[in-house]
Amino acid sequence: MDPVQVNLGGVPETLLWNLYQRATEARQDHPVLRDPKAVALVEAIDYPFAARFGSGELGQWQALRAATFDREVRRFLGTHPDGTVVALGEGLETQFWRVDNGRVHWLTVDLPETVEVRTRLLGTATGRQSVAAVSALDPAWMDQVDPRRGVLVTAQGLLMYLQPAEVHGLVADLAQRFPGAELVLDGVPPWFSQRTQAGQMRTKQGYVTPPMPWALDAAERRRLLAIPGVDEVRDLVPPRGRGPLHGWVAPVVNRSARVRALGLTGLPILRLRFAAA
């Protein structure tokens, strides 16, 4: 197969960073996340991954983040085996193939230029998989969801790129449209958000992370909980990884409510539950 050209910029290009990190981890002897499809995608894409992003030093960190989302999807499918997972800003995530139980319904929601790339690389979504090529902020995608079998919405690596008012509006819309559903999301701490907005987050190779205006700390958790229809906001702790940092330090730090309150954890991941109708 000829290498596939991918020309993305701005926020959509960040999906290649995530994919590359996951694939780098998946190539390890004992990966924290098995993801052969991510490896195949990186091999198929004509893009200077190493020249832009380095050698994938954050692979394990990224894979543990994805593993936390996988755990939530599997937990949801345990009680809703033929429920609907809506993956907002899915990019080239290969989660469907990691968690598919043969019954789940899956809706990918992403921007048109990203959906075009996803379709070229992963094929047209058919059967239990479908796609909405619109912004997550466009409520049109919600009409594609049949809520009767249960709904889990994920937003992995998306909300930090939105404005705070957009995040709050989206959460309010989801709570109203999908009573009883859950939303799993991740964010970045305020210091990280500030650095991206100052253009100071760059790889050694010169790739500059786009601005991340939405930050997640204790005050923001309270704001999310105050949104009408949000019943519960729960912190999720990633699984234990390999080595001193991911095997010992991160698990202790991520479990500390005080560290979380200070916005110092590297991996704030939350599950929101919406009030039932």
Ligand SMILES: C[S@@+](CC[C@H](N)C(=O)[O-])C[C@H]1O[C@@H](n2cnc3c(N)ncnc32)[C@H](O)[C@@H]1O
């Ligand atoms: C960092 S990537 C995350 C991709 C994937 N979720 C992952 O974790 O590998 C950000 C993704 O958000 C998408 N995106 C950016 N703005 C969006 C919006 N308003 N609505 C839906 N998707 C958006 C981009 O196209 C890209 O796929």
